[in-house]
Amino acid sequence: MITRLRIILVDDHEIVRLGLRTLLARYAQFEIVAEASDAPEALEMVALHHPDVVVMDIRLPGKNGVEATQEITELFPDVKVIMLTSYADEDVLFDAIAAGASGYVLKQIGSDDLVKALERVGRGESLLDPAVTQKVFQRVRQSARKAEDAAFGALTDQEIHILALITEGMTNKEIAGKVFLSEKTVRNYVSSILAKLDLQSRAEAAAYAVRHHISNHMPNGGVRE
Helix, strand or coil: CCCCCCEEEEEHHHHHHHHHHHHHHCCCEEEEEEEEEHHHHHHHHHHCCCCCCCEEECCCCCEEEEEEEHHHHHCCCEEEEEEEECCHHHHHHHHHHHHHCCEEEEEECCCCHHHHHHHHHHHHCCEHHHHHHHHHHHHHHHHHHHHHHHCCCCCHHHHHHHHHHHCCCHHHHHHHHHHHHHHHHHHHHHHHHHHHHHCCHHHHHHHHHHHCCCCHHHHHHHHCC
């Protein structure tokens, strides 16, 4: 016996809903239990039918699909939402993910790929359309770079250099010889580094530096002589 995936279609265009219903009716593993044309109706249908998956258009009149998704996932955490949109808008994409969407695909997706997407989301997996996946990775990488830059933003070049030497296990005396400063001056630099990073010890400073990839923040390939 086939276990059907119970689906609600949400789109303000009737012709889109009709097209999706006609397409999915070809597959025995899917059952369209309801349709909705806006966010309030979508919430009402979800509450009434408790579907497995909601196929949600992002651009709805009034409350948009992202806002509707957030309400659905908060009120009905077992219901999965897959966003269907015509545009690969990275800001909306991140909003949708933050709202709890399990998937994000473009309306230009092929029928076979849409079927696979629904099946995957129904199994509890998360997915993104290949057309927007690269945008996600780019955004994540940019966020990571910004976070790392901020991690050392309060330090001077010399302080970053000394912090890097601390991570190598050097004592103040050894660092002083390396950077041609007095041991007292190095000690002052270390105190300044700890204060700026709100850390208590050299060990904490070394761990912080490694965690935030200090080598990536060393000019001239990491050489500071």
